[in-house]
Amino acid sequence: MDVSALQTFTSPVVLFFILGLFAAFVRSDLAIPEAIAKGMSLYLMAAIGLKGGVAVAESGLSPLVAVALLAGIVASFLLPLIAYVVLKGFGKLDRLNAGAVAAHYGSVSVVTYVTAVEILELSALPAAGFMVAVLAAMETPAILSGLMLAKGGNDGEKGNRGEMLREVFLNASVVLLLGAFGIGMIAGPSGFAEVSPFFQAGFKGVLCLFLLDMGLIAARRIMASRSITWRLTVIAILLPVFNGALGVLVGTAIGLDVGSTAAFGVLCASASYIAVPAAMRLALPEADPGVYLTMSLSITFPFNILINIGLLTAFAQAIAGPAGALP
Amino acid sequence: MDVSALQTFTSPVVLFFILGLFAAFVRSDLAIPEAIAKGMSLYLMAAIGLKGGVAVAESGLSPLVAVALLAGIVASFLLPLIAYVVLKGFGKLDRLNAGAVAAHYGSVSVVTYVTAVEILELSALPAAGFMVAVLAAMETPAILSGLMLAKGGNDGEKGNRGEMLREVFLNASVVLLLGAFGIGMIAGPSGFAEVSPFFQAGFKGVLCLFLLDMGLIAARRIMASRSITWRLTVIAILLPVFNGALGVLVGTAIGLDVGSTAAFGVLCASASYIAVPAAMRLALPEADPGVYLTMSLSITFPFNILINIGLLTAFAQAIAGPAGALP
Amino acid sequence: MDVSALQTFTSPVVLFFILGLFAAFVRSDLAIPEAIAKGMSLYLMAAIGLKGGVAVAESGLSPLVAVALLAGIVASFLLPLIAYVVLKGFGKLDRLNAGAVAAHYGSVSVVTYVTAVEILELSALPAAGFMVAVLAAMETPAILSGLMLAKGGNDGEKGNRGEMLREVFLNASVVLLLGAFGIGMIAGPSGFAEVSPFFQAGFKGVLCLFLLDMGLIAARRIMASRSITWRLTVIAILLPVFNGALGVLVGTAIGLDVGSTAAFGVLCASASYIAVPAAMRLALPEADPGVYLTMSLSITFPFNILINIGLLTAFAQAIAGPAGALP
Amino acid sequence: MIETVIRKRIEILADTPLVKVVTKAIDEAGITGWTVLPVQSGSGRDGAWREERVTGSDKSLILTVASQERAEKLSEALAPILSSHGLLLTMWDVEVIRGERF
Amino acid sequence: MIETVIRKRIEILADTPLVKVVTKAIDEAGITGWTVLPVQSGSGRDGAWREERVTGSDKSLILTVASQERAEKLSEALAPILSSHGLLLTMWDVEVIRGERF
Amino acid sequence: MIETVIRKRIEILADTPLVKVVTKAIDEAGITGWTVLPVQSGSGRDGAWREERVTGSDKSLILTVASQERAEKLSEALAPILSSHGLLLTMWDVEVIRGERF
Numbered sequence A, B, C: 001m002d003v004s005a006l007q008t009f010t011s012p013v014v015l016f017f018i019l020g021l022f023a024a025f026v027r028s029d030l031a032i033p034e035a036i037a038k039g040m041s042l043y044l045m046a047a048i049g050l051k052g053g054v055a056v057a058e059s060g061l062s063p064l065v066a067v068a069l070l071a072g073i074v075a076s077f078l079l080p081l082i083a084y085v086v087l088k089g090f091g092k093l094d095r096l097n098a099g100a101v102a103a104h105y106g107s108v109s110v111v112t113y114v115t116a117v118e119i120l121e122l123s124a125l126p127a128a129g130f131m132v133a134v135l136a137a138m139e140t141p142a143i144l145s146g147l148m149l150a151k152g153g154n155d156g157e158k159g160n161r162g163e164m165l166r167e168v169f170l171n172a173s174v175v176l177l178l179g180a181f182g183i184g185m186i187a188g189p190s191g192f193a194e195v196s197p198f199f200q201a202g203f204k205g206v207l208c209l210f211l212l213d214m215g216l217i218a219a220r221r222i223m224a225s226r227s228i229t230w231r232l233t234v235i236a237i238l239l240p241v242f243n244g245a246l247g248v249l250v251g252t253a254i255g256l257d258v259g260s261t262a263a264f265g266v267l268c269a270s271a272s273y274i275a276v277p278a279a280m281r282l283a284l285p286e287a288d289p290g291v292y293l294t295m296s297l298s299i300t301f302p303f304n305i306l307i308n309i310g311l312l313t314a315f316a317q318a319i320a321g322p323a324g325a326l327p
Numbered sequence D, E, F: 001m002i003e004t005v006i007r008k009r010i011e012i013l014a015d016t017p018l019v020k021v022v023t024k025a026i027d028e029a030g031i032t033g034w035t036v037l038p039v040q041s042g043s044g045r046d047g048a049w050r051e052e053r054v055t056g057s058d059k060s061l062i063l064t065v066a067s068q069e070r071a072e073k074l075s076e077a078l079a080p081i082l083s084s085h086g087l088l089l090t091m092w093d094v095e096v097i098r099g100e101r102f
């Protein structure tokens, strides 16, 4: 664990994130144009989708893939329940806000996943290519369970329901991730070779600048925040540890290799700050973005990047035993 | 033909275009920031200009180059005449709109050309470097003949005339394409080596994302369109086949190699959706962009990318005979 | 000198700058979206910072670094004094505008530096990695002396003073340059290897497009300018020659190698057009941006890129003697 | 002198994900069209914000021109959700040419 | 109390390639200046659109402040092309400080 | 019919580096909020300009809605620097719903 934790802090990817946090805290006016940031996030999703698809084209599909997908979907559906109970009880949020926040913790953060994959590769523990499909599959079920929790029985205007479901399942990141995954599977290694200088070689550098921006945004948000209590801060740190550990246990149980197990743990631990906030703003406009975005983006996200990825990797290695360390 | 047609559909470049079409048709909110899209189009033009110039610096200028340039300029001038007759007769457009649409079909689409070049290279039929200059030369003559057709004798306010010509000949894409072409010729292979990781290695990847965006834009436009009749749809499909075949015949006649002949066919087949619409909006504000942009961008462009490039390549190979297949 | 001067004009980097100037002068509508331009400038600063830091991680810190930093800071503080006297006397500017312009000439232009480094590398005269730190150190002292000159004794509202200092020292480019420099030092060559395809291989290509944009902006500004006299034009050309020569002398005196000496000369010769104008707009809103931005951006910047870098390199080589030519 | 008529101009500031809620209300009020402008940053009782397109927490300004009658219909439709959805609505009289369009 | 005077504020929505037609008319009406704002999307009788800078089919909003007299000159100059060029023009009274500028 | 009240809408065009000077004045006038819109290009007595975010010579439009009294306080605070800082200020009456917010 020591090694991978140290590696975390000498990787340019993580260092740029820290630089972003720092620049925001000292109130520097450093800022990345939002069109560029959006472009980088699309690039990262296309690239990770492609690479996952190519990996699956090489390795072929096994029953394990189906099991992992199912585990991911179930986790995304059920993790909000745990979150909801904690947020209402210990966190003292009302039903509406507890449901909205819970949806975030069931869903996933693409950038947290990508950063984890980079760090796992540095530790010679690569995650399987199909984990990208698991990532995409985990984005949306949590939105549904979060909404059910928030609204209880009365799910509002029936008319909007179908519309909402369509939007949730066809949201930009799901379409791009799965689309690029499919393209990677069709094009295969030879087709990917054509575009790999762009999607592969540039990847880590783009991730550096994107994390610089995320650091700036995360830190600026928490500095301007007025709705975060110490109780919510505690939840935003301990919940990802708990969810992540659960994910590592499940990943090991279903037979994933160590790298994929750690990656699954990170998916469970991560909280969405792109797809879910947009869905919540629309479906639960009365819920407070000052609560859900600040928790997921400004507390959980940095905690995952800086500490939890290392913790979960170590945990996955530990329970895999010596045999699992170098699969 | 079978082979190149198949290659078309396993190339990531084309697959991303299809993903864009698909995402728009299912009404996903996937969108690429317009600043990024604009930046990518500038990058593609700079890169293709540079590469063409370097190729000419290596191969030297031959009389064939002058002949090809002349053929391109003449084609761009005259193709609108055919289009105009068909659009007014079969298409039932009025003089104004027929002239405006005709200008689009005489001019060229840079991205269609670029995609064709990529597909031709996969088929081991590279187009000559100087074809980039032909591309640039073909952009604007059609604008002039389209305007003459639309306005008949009365060419409006004399004062604006010179202004308009200046704008047509110094429009952004002509300046950038020819400027980069000149830079490539001056810098030569050694100068290009410095910048080739950016302009060469990244090229196909950028093209993927750009075509993703073009797919989104093309499909969204046709879904919102209210002015397209079945007659116009037929023209938007058959005219590029006809123009393209004509181009292949001319290219073969003037002695271009197979790859360049196919590329010349694609230039004749393609319809502008960047330079010409902007010129028409200004010079013929009464013409309906809902007609000309939808035809060129939403019907002809996808048809060319998905089918016509393959058709024209096969035709160029066929009439070149077995000897021409591998020049 | 002949060789490096010629190399200047066959380098794609410089040729794209000339293309930008040309396109603006013929009033082409070529334009790069400002979000893209801003993104490229951030990329260039991150990349140059990283590379400098990695170079220092490899070579280690020597007393020479401290001497060079000190020389840079002193130069940035004192160069505005010379500029101020000339601008008030020969240039006939009032105190306020003379102070504002002087601040620009004491500070530095990152892109001029970057271009110089590229040209020096073509001449096999690389500048030392720590020069990036010198660059960052020279950005802000000139702002302070420029303000003191402009305001004389009365430095306005005390309350704003601390605020202003904070902003000057934590402005975006200083934070990004030094932050990336630090990351380069921590990550070292092995950490940098991960991200070098993005930050190293792409560098010159991005610089091409960025200089294309700077050419457009510089030429458009001077064409619209109404405040530039022939006296100011003379100053904007001769001052960088004088400052640059001074810098070369100082660089040689403190024992820098030829490449670093030339780079130091370029730093002294260059005038800021990013950090300083923004600071002046805020601290001296009554000063005329039509004077200071046009001088630094539209006259001094092109002069430095096209001519002065070559002159200063030749001068640095000449006074170093034959021994210094190939260190 | 060109003849002008008086119409209402309504501008609504909304979170970008909520723009479609507003434009749907505009369409349902029978108004002929609307236009959306980007917004960069702001500050209100909930503190300051900057455009953050990545997290979707940016805002947009929707402007529409309508007859007095349809404008009232629209403001009545939006009034109940102004607070819950954090919308900011201002409305004033403007002169337009070709008034029959609105 | 600061003294203010009344001027006309005119805003014109136009396709981006047509912006220079509008600003030329503003200059010719003797108005001192104008400002262009970006527009993101919209909907009208011709259907909905989004900003598409690549194909040049985006729109811009031009705003200008002028005296009553010059504003009339401008609206008379633009009136004949409002329909053919698809311009949307609104105009209203505003208070300005330093009225001599306009 | 929804009840509306009259408030002042103030819009100020300023160089982007000066936005914080204006928003500080808004905050100090006791106004509840403000919103900043991007601006693309313009022309005035000092000639034409385009957005140039790289050199920081772009402009922004700050809009704020306030009660008559606070609006006056703001315009009095800004009046002395309007010329020196090159600000352009327009102000007019608008109807708002939920007037107690402003």
Ligand SMILES: Nc1ncnc2c1ncn2[C@@H]1O[C@H](COP(=O)(O)O)[C@@H](O)[C@H]1O
Binding pocket: D031, D032, D033, D034, D035, D036, D063, D064, D065, D066, D102, E013, E041, E042, E043, E044, E045, E046, E047, E048, E049, E086, E088
């Ligand atoms: N009533 C309206 N209010 C605000 N904007 C409008 C209105 N009608 C049309 N527009 C804008 O003007 C553009 C062209 O309208 P139209 O000519 O009706 O298609 C639309 O796409 C909208 O951006």
Ligand SMILES: Nc1ncnc2c1ncn2[C@@H]1O[C@H](COP(=O)(O)O)[C@@H](O)[C@H]1O
Binding pocket: E031, E032, E033, E034, E035, E036, E063, E064, E065, E066, E102, F013, F041, F042, F043, F044, F045, F046, F047, F048, F049, F086, F088
């Ligand atoms: N009459 C006007 N109407 C609208 N905007 C104006 C007007 N005059 C000036 N501006 C804007 O204010 C900026 C500065 O004007 P000036 O101080 O006159 O150079 C211009 O570049 C325009 O963007």
Ligand SMILES: Nc1ncnc2c1ncn2[C@@H]1O[C@H](COP(=O)(O)O)[C@@H](O)[C@H]1O
Binding pocket: D013, D041, D042, D043, D044, D045, D046, D047, D048, D049, D086, D088, F031, F032, F033, F034, F035, F036, F063, F064, F065, F066, F102
């Ligand atoms: N008085 C105001 N004038 C202009 N914009 C405002 C005003 N109050 C609030 N806003 C805008 O509305 C957003 C939400 O306001 P609030 O709901 O008060 O947090 C702010 O971030 C501002 O962009």
Ligand code: NA
Binding pocket: A079, A104, A105, A106, A107, A108, A243, A267, A268, A269, A270, A271, A272
């Ligand atoms: Na999760």
Ligand code: NA
Binding pocket: B079, B104, B105, B106, B107, B108, B243, B267, B268, B269, B270, B271, B272
């Ligand atoms: Na054509």
Ligand code: NA
Binding pocket: C079, C104, C105, C106, C107, C108, C243, C267, C268, C269, C270, C271, C272
């Ligand atoms: Na200097």
